[in-house]
Amino acid sequence: MVGGFDAATLRDVILFLQRALGVRVEVAGSMGLPWRAYVESRGQYSAPVILEEMLRLFPRPVLGLTMADIYVEGTNFVFGLAGNGVGIVSGRRLLGKRPLFMERMRKEALHEVGHMLGLRHCSNLCVMRYSNSVREVDMKPAAFCSACAEALDMRGGAPPTML
Secondary structure: OEOOOOHHHHHHHHHHHHHHHOOOOEEOOOEOOOHHHEEOOOOEEEHHHHHHHHHHHOOOOEEEEEOOOEEOOOOOOEOEEEEOOEEEEEOOOOOOOHHHHHHHHHHHHHHHHHHHOOOOOOOOOOOOOOOOOHHHHHHOOOOOOHHHHHHHHHHOOOOOEEO
């Protein structure tokens, strides 16, 4: 976990990723949000700075979950970010009633793991479709399209570790 997340949500996301990817997902540990990632003028955390700290602290691949509001330069916010075998998903802008929140978290976690395994954004009806709003997250499925699933099979994707 990065920056506080409840155990039930963490467990749910882990079980979902295990089923979706067919691999064992382990909890690697937790870390606080790096102070240097916080940008006071925005009231948000820099997602790339969080990923840098994760790269320093944990073996790859590793996915972190947070409730902190995160962004990438040039955006108002992001739901998540991944690169170099690490990823982060923020639940801050995915809020809704518990079942809807969990569905959104699962989708965005799988999306970021897809990036960690080398997938790019997809134009098909696919979890790898880019989402610029919660409505777009809700519209995409919680699964890879056949093209992305095939690409993962060809790459022999490594199992993620949950942070």
